[in-house]
Amino acid sequence: MILAKVVGTVVSTVKNDGISGASYLLIEKCNQSGDRKGDFIVALDLVGAGNNEMVIVAEGSSARETSQTVNKPLDALIVGIIDLIDENDKIVYRK
Amino acid sequence: MILAKVVGTVVSTVKNDGISGASYLLIEKCNQSGDRKGDFIVALDLVGAGNNEMVIVAEGSSARETSQTVNKPLDALIVGIIDLIDENDKIVYRK
Amino acid sequence: MILAKVVGTVVSTVKNDGISGASYLLIEKCNQSGDRKGDFIVALDLVGAGNNEMVIVAEGSSARETSQTVNKPLDALIVGIIDLIDENDKIVYRK
Amino acid sequence: MILAKVVGTVVSTVKNDGISGASYLLIEKCNQSGDRKGDFIVALDLVGAGNNEMVIVAEGSSARETSQTVNKPLDALIVGIIDLIDENDKIVYRK
Amino acid sequence: MILAKVVGTVVSTVKNDGISGASYLLIEKCNQSGDRKGDFIVALDLVGAGNNEMVIVAEGSSARETSQTVNKPLDALIVGIIDLIDENDKIVYRK
Numbered sequence: 001m002i003l004a005k006v007v008g009t010v011v012s013t014v015k016n017d018g019i020s021g022a023s024y025l026l027i028e029k030c031n032q033s034g035d036r037k038g039d040f041i042v043a044l045d046l047v048g049a050g051n052n053e054m055v056i057v058a059e060g061s062s063a064r065e066t067s068q069t070v071n072k073p074l075d076a077l078i079v080g081i082i083d084l085i086d087e088n089d090k091i092v093y094r095k
Numbered sequence: 096m097i098l099a100k101v102v103g104t105v106v107s108t109v110k111n112d113g114i115s116g117a118s119y120l121l122i123e124k125c126n127q128s129g130d131r132k133g134d135f136i137v138a139l140d141l142v143g144a145g146n147n148e149m150v151i152v153a154e155g156s157s158a159r160e161t162s163q164t165v166n167k168p169l170d171a172l173i174v175g176i177i178d179l180i181d182e183n184d185k186i187v188y189r190k
Numbered sequence: 191m192i193l194a195k196v197v198g199t200v201v202s203t204v205k206n207d208g209i210s211g212a213s214y215l216l217i218e219k220c221n222q223s224g225d226r227k228g229d230f231i232v233a234l235d236l237v238g239a240g241n242n243e244m245v246i247v248a249e250g251s252s253a254r255e256t257s258q259t260v261n262k263p264l265d266a267l268i269v270g271i272i273d274l275i276d277e278n279d280k281i282v283y284r285k
Numbered sequence: 286m287i288l289a290k291v292v293g294t295v296v297s298t299v300k301n302d303g304i305s306g307a308s309y310l311l312i313e314k315c316n317q318s319g320d321r322k323g324d325f326i327v328a329l330d331l332v333g334a335g336n337n338e339m340v341i342v343a344e345g346s347s348a349r350e351t352s353q354t355v356n357k358p359l360d361a362l363i364v365g366i367i368d369l370i371d372e373n374d375k376i377v378y379r380k
Numbered sequence: 381m382i383l384a385k386v387v388g389t390v391v392s393t394v395k396n397d398g399i400s401g402a403s404y405l406l407i408e409k410c411n412q413s414g415d416r417k418g419d420f421i422v423a424l425d426l427v428g429a430g431n432n433e434m435v436i437v438a439e440g441s442s443a444r445e446t447s448q449t450v451n452k453p454l455d456a457l458i459v460g461i462i463d464l465i466d467e468n469d470k471i472v473y474r475k
Contacts, residue, residue, distance in 0.1 A: 003327060008182035008184075009180070010098075015142060015176070016141050026181075047301050056300070058302075060360055061346045073164075079300055080309075085293060085296070087292050103275060105246065105272060106273045110269055111236050112248075158252065168259075170249050197467050198469075199466055200436065205427065205460030251442065262442075263457055264381060288421070317420045343397075345440050350453040350454075368392060369390075374388075
């Protein structure tokens with residue numbers, strides 16, 4: 001899974017994804033410390049991630065492995081909000 | 096899902112995709128503000144996206160998760176036309 | 191799907207793909223005008239694409255969604271020969 | 286599968302992956318000698334990989350092909366701890 | 381499928397892939413002439429590829445489409461040993 005930060009929302013009214021009651025968030029890939037990389041994707045959020053939080057994003061067919069996303073045409077899902085990352089026994093990110 | 100702009104159409108008469116009544120569009124990846132990146136792919140359109148509109152594109156097996164694309168050999172599908180993107184509470188793209 | 195040009199053939203006699211009667215072609219990724227990018231992959235051809243033709247290539251599991259490729263270990267399939275591409279209402283490629 | 290080194294852990298309490306009793310590790314892609322590349326991803330660990338060990342990581346739908354990960358929204362799994370790599374009959378990495 | 385050269389072996393005794401009787405090879409991506417690119421991955425070999433041979437590698441879920449690899453957590457499989465590649469009617473690689 002990739003690391004990314006929530007940076008905004010993406011609004012689409014004309015769509016054929018069969019998804020309702022969940023938001024498309026604009027996320028930006030980041031490194032292990034939360035530094036942003038300038039690479040943006042759109043991911044569905046089912047965990048209530050807030051702006052500027054670092055999240056774990058599952059891509060590809062794995063994004064469909066929840067009851068709300070099964071059989072939906074989406075390829076990026078926020079699966080967790082990150083509390084803390086340690087690298088070589090040093091905390092490099094804390095929510 | 097990735098962000099892209101519709102920039103043209105791709106016509107193919109000799110094909111074995113089993114798809115009819117839908118268009119292959121030429122799309123160019125873009126950033127969250129709609130700035131084009133010079134990276135082009137071909138995506139099937141089922142939502143009637145028009146030229147220069149920014150769209151959400153599902154890639155991989157997720158592109159087959161609609162009634163029209165199930166079991167078809169395609170790996171990129173336009174799933175929504177974007178109305179608006181906000182980044183850090185500032186609108187960075189509006190249709 | 192990606193855009194690519196057919197540039198050659200790949201011959202393999204020791205293989206375990208279970209495929210017969212179809213060719214592996216050497217293809218080179220290209221842009222929307224047909225300019226080659228120096229990035230080569232191997233794709234199965236079922237449409238009879240000829241040398242120097244621009245083609246649409248489906249990648250990943252989508253390459254297995256035809257009767258000849260179902261359940262085969264291949265991840266790139268030529269799904270169509272491109273006749274014409276227009277970009278912003280200007281023809282940028284013609285077969 | 287890719288080569289990577291275990292460099293830390295990723296803690297997430299708000300998540301919807303349905304996984305318990307396994308850790309998300311921070312891993313950094315590396316080359317065949319173990320030199321790190323500065324590219325970080327998050328992978329589930331089921332083999333008990335320790336810090337600084339080089340591992341084999343399966344990505345995409347393949348990460349779900351174990352009894353613990355089947356039908357879970359994850360796309361990266363540590364499938365083995367590497368003992369030794371030889372390149373051109375010379376040992377380039379040893380645990 | 382990608383082009384790669386076999387450059388070594390990867391030994392792992394602690395693994396949970398459920399695979400026995402087949403080797404993990406260290407492979408390096410190459411261009412159509414066999415020039416190496418410095419990008420290494422690990423692939424399962426079922427065809428008996430030898431050191432320095434150029435091979436065709438299937439990635440992703442396609443790697444599981446053989447009787448030995450079905451339902452295994454692997455994402456790269458050597459599907460053929462290349463005998464010859466021609467590019468624009470000129471032989472650019474011969475085994």
